[in-house]
Amino acid sequence: MTKFLFLLLALTLSAALHAEESVATIAVDGGNTLSFVKNFQTDHPKFVLILMVGSEGMIQIKKTDDGRFTYHSGNFLMRIRDKLASDNDIITIAPDAPSDQSSGYSDSFRDSDRHLSDMRKLIIYIKEQYPQAKVILVGTSRGTISSGVLALKLGHDIDGAIHTSTMTGAIRGAALPLWRLDYSQIAAPQLFIHHHNDNCKFTSFSTIEDKAEKFHIPFIGISGGQGDGGRDPCQAFSNHGFLGVEDNVVLEMKKWIRQLAH
Helix, strand or coil: CHHHHHHHHHHHHHHHCCCEEEEEEEECHHHCEEEEEEEECCCCCCEEEEEECCCCCCCCCEECCCCCEECCCCCHHHHHHHHHCCCCCEEEEEECCCCCCCCCCCHHHHCCHHHHHHHHHHHHHHHHHCCCCEEEEEEECCHHHHHHHHHHHHHHHCCEEEEECCCCCCCCCCCHHHCCCCHHHCCCCEEEEEECCCCCCCCCHHHHHHHHHHHCCCEEEECCCCCCCCCCCCCCCCHHHCCCCHHHHHHHHHHHHHHCCC
16 A cells, blocks of 8 residues: 555656646738647746747647647757746747748848747737746757847847857858847846857857856856767757756756746
C-alpha cells in the first residue's frame, strides 16, 4: 500500500511538471493566418511569453489525418517551452511563420511592417484571452532580430524582452537590422543571456557582453553543458542552443521575469 501511494504521488508530481498544450490560429494581413503552439498550466497567467525561434522561424505546424498536430521542437526555445510553462503563472506561445511565408522569416521580413502587424495582432489575441498578463518577447539566435526590432517598435505594448544567443549584426549579410539597433531606445526592460562558449561566428559572446554594458542591460553568462560535439556551432544542439544547461537558462529567465511583477 505504501509503495502504491508513493508511485501515485510520483506520477502526480510528474504530471504537475508538464504543461498542457494546444494549437491555435489567428487571421493576419492579406487574408493570411498565423498559427502557434501554446503551453499552459493556467487560464490566469501573470506572464505570456512569445517565443521567437531561430533560423527561419518555422516550426512547421501541421495537422495529421487523425486530428493531431505535429511540429518541429528541436530549437532551443521549443525544447524549454514546457519547462517555462510548468508553473501556474507563465504561458508560452510559439508562433510559426505566417501562412504566406513558405520559406520562413527572412531577416528583412523580421524588420518589416508586416511582421510588426502580425505580432500586434497576436498581442491583441493575448490581451483578449489574458488581460491581466504581462507580455514578454523571447528570442534566440536569428529570433533575436525579432525580439530586438519588435521590442523597439512595440514600445509599451510589451512588458519585457529576453534575447538569448543574440545575433551581433556585425557580419555582412547576417542580422543587418541589429547592426545599428539602439537597445537603449527600447521602452521595455530587457535581458541578455548568452553561453560563454558560444562558438557561432554570428553570436559572439564578447560582442553581446559589450553591447549589454554599453546599453546598461542586464547580462547573464551561462557555462557548462554538453558542448558542440563536432556539430555545427550555430545550430540548436550546441552551446549556441544551451545544450545540457537548459534548466539553468530557464531558472534565470523565471527569476528575471518575476521581478517584472513588482
